[in-house]
């Protein structure tokens with residue numbers, strides 16, 4: 001196990017920021033920690049790294065308590081960009097490489113590799129002041145991976161970055177993971193969590209409220225399915241035809257009378273009978289679309305709020 005957290009509790013005065021979280025991350029995982037502002041994500045991550053003392057609970061990293069030796073195997077990208085504007089981009093990465101004990105040819109090789117990985121090699125001589133926000137973020141990542149950590153922890157690495165940088169960051173995470181790096185990262189962005197994480201943990205108000213793969217969370221939480229029929233003309237008929245079919249929870253027609261939205265219980269396959277009855281009733285169906293469940297919908301159902309509240 002790369003990380004094993006049992007019952008972590010951390011309060012700031014009366015505010016309980018992390019409230020009894022237990023979580024395990026195994027080698028090769030990409031764990032996405034998802035939660036709204038103030039959920040406790042950064043506090044959790046800072047505690048893992050030994051930057052914040054916890055009130056209760058145990059944290060094991062690579063099977064032991066956090067130590068200097070363990071820290072050498074970890075790369076950390078903090079939520080706030082932390083680079084030195086007195087140095088050019090190359091020297092920023094080299095600085096971190098030296099901190100981790102790299103010297104000479106090995107250092108040069110490592111700096112080049114991490115700057116190529118993050119797409120910054122061609123612009124290594126520039127001062128990071130001239131970089132865009134997304135490039136600064138990538139530079140921060142280059143600094144965190146220069147020593148080829150076994151575990152990479154990133155706190156909101158894609159917040160406020162341009163789409164090109166975001167793609168680079170996601171590709172970097174994927175490539176590092178393919179090469180054996182375990183990754184933990186927090187995000188507000190469901191789509192990217194769905195795209196790249198092997199495991200998802202949702203926290204809200206300091207508590208872990210769901211854990212698993214994106215699919216398992218959606219399947220266990222979402223009990224409804226939405227089917228949308230595009231029809232030529234409803235003529236006021238559709239609702240009556242559909243509403244008594246087994247599994248249907250509700251059904252509505254849009255103002256133009258050309259779209260029918262049916263909410264059904266997830267585990268009842270009533271689509272064939274809906275189509276059959278509509279056709280028999282003289283409704284001309286143009287298209288049928290079953291809305292795929294999203295992590296966003298599961299999150300909403302779990303927390304009663306959207307991530308960007």
Ligand SMILES: Nc1ncnc2c1ncn2[C@@H]1O[C@H](COP(=O)(O)OP(=O)(O)OP(=O)(O)O)[C@@H](O)[C@H]1O
Nearest residue numbers: 012015017035036037038039040041042043044079
């Ligand atoms: N050093 C601190 N002193 C007092 N309160 C703190 C401190 N750090 C965090 N908190 C509080 O703990 C709670 C959790 O904060 P935390 O930064 O862990 O949330 P987060 O999930 O990372 O949020 P965000 O998405 O905004 O980064 C918040 O209510 C925050 O105000």
Ligand SMILES: [Mg+2]
Nearest residue numbers: 041042079155
């Ligand atoms: Mg945070």
